[in-house]
Amino acid sequence: xxxxxxxxxxxxxxxxxxxxxxxxxxxxxxxxxxxxxxxxxxxxxxxxxxxxxxxxxxxxxxxxxxxxxxxxxxxxxxxxxxxxxxxxxxxxxxxxxxxxxxxxxxxxxxxxxxxxxxxxxxxxxxxxxxxxxxxxxxxxxxxxxxxxxxxxxxxxxxxxxxxxxxxxxxxxxxxxxxxxxxxxxxxxxxxxxxxxxxxxxxxxxxxxxxxxxxxxxxxxxxxxxxxxxxxxxxxxxxxxxxxxxxxxxxxxxxxxxx
Amino acid sequence: xxxxxxxxxxxxxxxxxxxxxxxxxxxxxxxxxxxxxxxxxxxxxxxxxxxxxxxxxxxxxxxxxxxxxxxxxxxxxxxxxxxxxxxxxxxxxxxxxxxxxxxxxxxxxxxxxxxxxxxxxxxxxxxxxxxxxxxxxxxxxxxxxxxxxxxxxxxxxxxxxxxxxxxxxxxxxxxxxxxxxxxxxxxxxxxxxxxxxxxxxxxxxxxxxxxxxxxxxxxxxxxxxxxxxxxxxxxxxxxxxxxxxxxxxxxxxxxxxxxxxxxxxxxxxxxxxxxxxxxxxxxxxxxxxxxxxxxxxxxxxxxxxxxxxxxxxxxxxxxxxxxxxxxxxxxxxxxxxxxxxxxxxxxxxxxxxxxxxxxxxxxxxxxxxxxxxxxxxxxxxxxxxxxxxxxxxxxxxxxxxxxxxxxxxxxxxxxxxxxxxxxxxxxxxxx
Numbered sequence: 076x077x078x079x080x081x082x083x084x085x086x087x088x089x090x091x092x093x094x095x096x097x098x099x100x101x102x103x104x105x106x107x108x109x110x111x112x113x114x115x116x117x118x119x120x121x122x123x124x125x126x127x128x129x130x131x132x133x134x135x136x137x138x139x140x141x142x143x144x145x146x147x148x149x150x151x152x153x154x155x156x157x158x159x160x161x162x163x164x165x166x167x168x169x170x171x172x173x174x175x176x177x178x179x180x181x182x183x184x185x186x187x188x189x190x191x192x193x194x195x196x197x198x199x200x201x202x203x204x205x206x207x208x209x210x211x212x213x214x215x216x217x218x219x220x221x222x223x224x225x226x227x228x229x230x231x232x233x234x235x236x237x238x239x240x241x242x243x244x245x246x247x248x249x250x251x252x253x254x255x256x257x258x259x260x261x262x263x264x265x266x267x268x269x270x271x272x273x274x275x276x277x278x279x280x281x282x283x284x285x286x287x288x289x290x291x292x293x294x295x296x297x298x299x300x301x302x303x304x305x306x307x308x309x310x311x312x313x314x315x316x317x318x319x320x321x322x323x324x325x326x327x328x329x330x331x332x333x
Numbered sequence: 334x335x336x337x338x339x340x341x342x343x344x345x346x347x348x349x350x351x352x353x354x355x356x357x358x359x360x361x362x363x364x365x366x367x368x369x370x371x372x373x374x375x376x377x378x379x380x381x382x383x384x385x386x387x388x389x390x391x392x393x394x395x396x397x398x399x400x401x402x403x404x405x406x407x408x409x410x411x412x413x414x415x416x417x418x419x420x421x422x423x424x425x426x427x428x429x430x431x432x433x434x435x436x437x438x439x440x441x442x443x444x445x446x447x448x449x450x451x452x453x454x455x456x457x458x459x460x461x462x463x464x465x466x467x468x469x470x471x472x473x474x475x476x477x478x479x480x481x482x483x484x485x486x487x488x489x490x491x492x493x494x495x496x497x498x499x500x501x502x503x504x505x506x507x508x509x510x511x512x513x514x515x516x517x518x519x520x521x522x523x524x525x526x527x528x529x530x531x532x533x534x535x536x537x538x539x540x541x542x543x544x545x546x547x548x549x550x551x552x553x554x555x556x557x558x559x560x561x562x563x564x565x566x567x568x569x570x571x572x573x574x575x576x577x578x579x580x581x582x583x584x585x586x587x588x589x590x591x592x593x594x595x596x597x598x599x600x601x602x603x604x605x606x607x608x609x610x611x612x613x614x615x616x617x618x619x620x621x622x623x624x625x626x627x628x629x630x631x632x633x634x635x636x637x638x639x640x641x642x643x644x645x646x647x648x649x650x651x652x653x654x655x656x657x658x659x660x661x662x663x664x665x666x667x668x669x670x671x672x673x674x675x676x677x678x679x680x681x682x683x684x685x686x687x688x689x690x691x692x693x694x695x696x697x698x699x700x701x702x703x704x705x706x707x708x709x710x711x712x713x714x715x716x717x718x719x720x721x722x723x724x725x726x727x728x729x730x731x732x733x734x735x736x737x738x739x740x741x742x743x744x745x746x747x748x749x750x751x752x753x754x755x756x757x758x759x760x761x762x763x764x
Contacts (some may be wrong), residue, residue: 141744156752157759194722197749267368280713 077134077332080122082115083155083318083323084142087178087206088291089114089177090321091122094329100126100265102318111142119148135328155320156184156195162323163287164190166313171283173327174273174302174310175319176292178206181244183277194280206292208241212265215245216258223262224296230259236268244268262297268300277306289319340472352468356710359470362505363607365395382597386581389590394401394472397422403475403536405596406494408487409583410674411480411505412667414549414658415523417587418542419530421694424472426494427464428580433461434628434736438478442468443737451490456706457736458625459490466494474498475534482507482677507671511678519668546660552591556653558596562602563647566695567616569605570598572645573634576626579650618757619646621690623701624710629738633746641754647694680713684720691726698727698757700750705734705741727760729753 079094080332082245089111090104103122107114112290115138123129130148132320138146139158146152155175158314163173164186182197198204213220234242244265251261269292277286292298303310315322358364372379372387379387382458396402403421407413409428416423433439442464443457449467451460465471477495479488481504488504501512508515531537563570568573585591605611620637622645627633637643655673658666672678675686691699699721703711711730718728731749 141748154748154752154755156748191759192752194727195752195756197745312493 076132078123078128078132079325079328079332080119080133080136081158081321081323081328082119082136082138082140082143082146083196083320083324084111084115084138084140085155085177085320086141086180088187088317089118089140089142090318091115091118091124092315092318092321092325093126093128094325095126095128099315099322100128103301103317103320104318106122107142112145112147115142115146134332137324137328137331139324151327153227153324153327154193156182156192156197158320158323158327159289159322160184160186160190160192160309160315161326162319162321163289163313165326166315166319167285167287167311169285170287170311172277172280172286173319174277174286174288175275175290176204176269176288176298178207181205181273181276181290181292183273183280185280185283196276198272198276204269204276206290208244208269209265209292209295211241211245212248213215215248216261218258218262220295223266223298224300226259226262227266227297227300228259229262230257230263232260232263233267234260234264236261236264263301266295266297267305268303269298270305273302274305282306282308282329284308285311287313287316289313289316291317293317335759349468352470353696355470359394359398359472362399363428365391375700380597380601382594382601385594385597386578386660389585389594390581392590393422393588394582397424397472400473403534404472405530406477406491408479408491410482410483410671410676411478412586412670414542414545414587414663414670415478415527415667417548418545418663419527419537419539420541421475421534421537422472423584424474425469425584426466427458428493428584429465429471430458430461430736431625431628433465434738435630437629438465439629439736440739447629449493454706455490456484456486456704457740458487458704458753460529461736463490463493464748466497474500475537475695476500476530477502478505479503480505480507480671482671483674485708486706487533487589501529503529505671507677509678511672511710516665516672519671520664523667524664542628542663543660544589546658546666548584548589548592548659549586550660552586552595552704553653553655553657555595555599556593559599559602560647560651560653560693562599562606562696565602565606566619567611567613568619568644568646569602569611571612572620572622573626573638573646576648577628578620579625579648582651613642613644615642616644617641618643618697618754619695620644621647621649621694621696621699623649623699624704625650625706625735626702627733627735627738627741628695629736631738631743633743633750636747637750637754641751643754645700648694649687649690652690654686675711680716684711684717688720688724691721691724696726697760698729698753700729700731702735703730703732705732705737727753727756 081092083090089107093101101122118283135150137151138149139155163170175182184195185193288310405416405421413423439461442461445464445467446460584633655670675682721728
């Protein structure tokens with residue numbers, strides 16, 4: 076029996092995927108908080124106990140994400156770019172472009188037919204184009220992130236959010252609401268703003284189908300639809316899309332075991 | 334109107350104790366004697382080429398601060414042979430911005446430049462230079478010579494230095510085309526600048542020109558051998574240090590000590606190859622580094638060299654691009670040097686220069702450090718990326734700031750570099 080563990084210690088969320096004999100046995104996640112090492116350990120323990128295993132039974136552990144250096148017990152450390160590529164290609168073998176939008180960064184990765192990274196681009200300077208941007212705006216609009224898709228569908232038009240700074244974009248939204256613009260139109264404008272920024276990054280590395288969308292924001296229906304419009308491409312959101320980095324890390328761990 | 338404006342904004346921090354104390358020390362002969370004594374001690378672990386550079390720079394600093402020779406400020410791509418040939422000391426504020434960053438003085442200088450009214454959008458090498466000048470710790474210039482090619486921010490920011498110091502400013506207008514007519518056009522300007530400076534600045538004369546040109550040619554011949562040895566696999570020189578010595582490459586051609594510096598460096602590199610004492614053990618990858626580097630304390634080079642066993646085998650700003658200069662026709666020779674810069678003219682010139690470095694130095698991947706505000710380099714990144722990728726050479730644009738540590742995150746830089754190196758590793762697996 077082999078127990079391969081992948082840990083993605085992200086800036087916002089820590090994700091763990093456990094493979095037992097090469098098959099996904101369990102996934103778990105938690106808010107990373109101020110102590111990434113402790114959160115990673117707790118997440119690993121929780122995931123293992125859920126699938127009836129213990130830390131001692133781990134055959135191999137690979138860590139990724141911004142906190143990767145702080146994950147104890149890691150056999151190998153890899154960047155989230157390599158791990159996302161591995162996970163997405165395993166899940167969608169036709170994947171050639173990966174768009175990953177996490178809590179505090181976004182990245183676009185171009186793959187070859189073997190799943191190897193050909194090129195990538197990251198944005199972690201500007202909040203526009205991240206999950207955090209959406210969280211701040213959702214709080215301001217008093218709407219849940221899971222309602223974005225529904226609100227998008229209700230919108231009759233869209234407004235242009237021109238600010239790329241979260242603070243100024245928030246002010247812009249307040250102005251729009253004060254001017255009587257309806258919430259669905261504002262939400263569609265927000266999703267378009269993120270999609271527009273990420274689409275520019277994607278064009279920089281070159282877009283080839285199939286385009287796979289991963290990271291926490293991939294679960295946001297509004298952003299997915301906005302991205303499809305911006306790229307004029309169908310976007311594939313695979314199962315476990317928010318766990319793709321940890322899944323890729325677990326697959327690398329499985330390789331090391333084998 | 335201009336003089337009044339500049340009087341109003343002159344040296345906003347003059348009067349601060351640390352700057353006044355530093356200025357006091359820089360103007361005293363005993364400071365240089367003390368540093369020379371320290372450097373002369375064999376126990377300080379300096380290599381011979383480092384000692385030559387330190388001694389040469391120190392002598393020029395003393396001459397500049399103690400007004401033993403006139404000081405001429407220039408931008409990075411003005412040939413310094415012109416300044417040495419006039420008997421002056423060249424001073425490049427942007428080079429000293431790099432030093433200020435390594436000494437931790439840059440943040441204060443940058444704040445001061447902003448208080449002078451300069452935008453955060455301006456390249457920090459120039460902002461820091463303006464701030465250092467505002468702090469009153471740079472030597473006083475007798476003249477300023479800038480060029481119209483490559484670096485727009487440098488040309489415009491040195492305008493401020495000339496106005497505050499009340500000294501003449503010369504702009505060498507470098508033609509975009511590369512032919513005999515253009516070379517003569519630029520040569521006439523260079524001659525005019527030299528003659529005008531001799532008239533206006535006491536202590537300058539053209540008597541030094543032949544010696545400066547011959548020193549430059551001599552250094553050039555040795556430097557070509559340095560480049561030949563640097564082609565060795567594994568790399569014989571630590572890239573992070575080579576990137577530091579780009580400052581010498583930019584600012585010391587025509588100095589009497591440069592041939593000796595490159596001679597000592599050559600001997601050191603040959604010895605390294607002979608004894609197999611390579612700085613990066615088990616070299617996994619060889620990178621070409623484009624543009625400058627962060628000069629403040631950063632973990633990214635240790636990460637590359639120690640953790641990832643990756644060498645920066647060569648740097649864009651170390652590439653020698655000009656032919657020998659005829660001492661009897663020095664103005665045309667200097668014009669040709671300026672126009673030969675591969676960063677000037679059609680983008681294809683830079684692309685081909687980069688490709689020649691990739692081939693000459695057995696490069697696996699190219700990293701372009703995208704200095705904040707540096708249009709000359711960043712603007713041409715896309716065609717370069719496409720060109721290299723078509724030939725199977727991965728290209729990484731590493732956004733950052735060479736002087737302002739607050740405008741750049743090392744964790745993000747390391748993630749990008751790690752991913753880039755993992756990409757190179759995966760290519761190795763395929764091969």
